Amino acid sequence: MKKVLFALGFMLSATASAQLQARAGFALIEDTSFGINGGVGYDITDKINANVDKLTFQTGLDATYYQLKPIENTVSKTTGNGLIFTVPTVAQYEVFEDLNLGAGLSLNYITSSIKQDYFGGSYNQSGSVSDFSVGFILEAEYDINQTLSARARYNSAAEGVILGIGYKL
Numbered sequence: 001m002k003k004v005l006f007a008l009g010f011m012l013s014a015t016a017s018a019q020l021q022a023r024a025g026f027a028l029i030e031d032t033s034f035g036i037n038g039g040v041g042y043d044i045t046d047k048i049n050a051n052v053d054k055l056t057f058q059t060g061l062d063a064t065y066y067q068l069k070p071i072e073n074t075v076s077k078t079t080g081n082g083l084i085f086t087v088p089t090v091a092q093y094e095v096f097e098d099l100n101l102g103a104g105l106s107l108n109y110i111t112s113s114i115k116q117d118y119f120g121g122s123y124n125q126s127g128s129v130s131d132f133s134v135g136f137i138l139e140a141e142y143d144i145n146q147t148l149s150a151r152a153r154y155n156s157a158a159e160g161v162i163l164g165i166g167y168k169l
Helices: none
Strands: 003-007 010-029 032-047 055-068 076-096 099-118 124-143 148-155 160-168
Touching: 010 055, 010 148, 032 160, 055 099, 076 124, 076 148
Parallel strands: none
Antiparallel strands: 003 010, 010 032, 010 160, 032 055, 055 076, 076 099, 099 124, 124 148, 148 160
């Protein structure tokens, strides 16, 4: 069956098979002490012609929870945490057997909550910030077997790397 796909600004006529993936992993984000990531992805694998062995387009929704590293001085202690919601659009290409390299764009909604406690007094303050941003994604994914894959994804908007395991549903 022929399908017309729209991905990264190009119209492609291809035979496609779609697959849903669930992912979980750790987030390594600058200035954080802890981060965990989970999400659902949708993969479309195209066999366009003999010149393109395997090209995969991915989209989905990722959520990352993070805690900021505490900042403490003689006057106060600052702590915080937040969430990053990401909608990725990535094109992957199989460069070696079971190894895919990819690049794409990410639409991000980032929230953070910060609390500052002052020592020796009753004055404390807290606040929250949220922001939309667009970034780019670079990633490498290795297919462990038919259902499991390991992935490292860099998201420029989150300024961090997510290391995760994916399960193909």
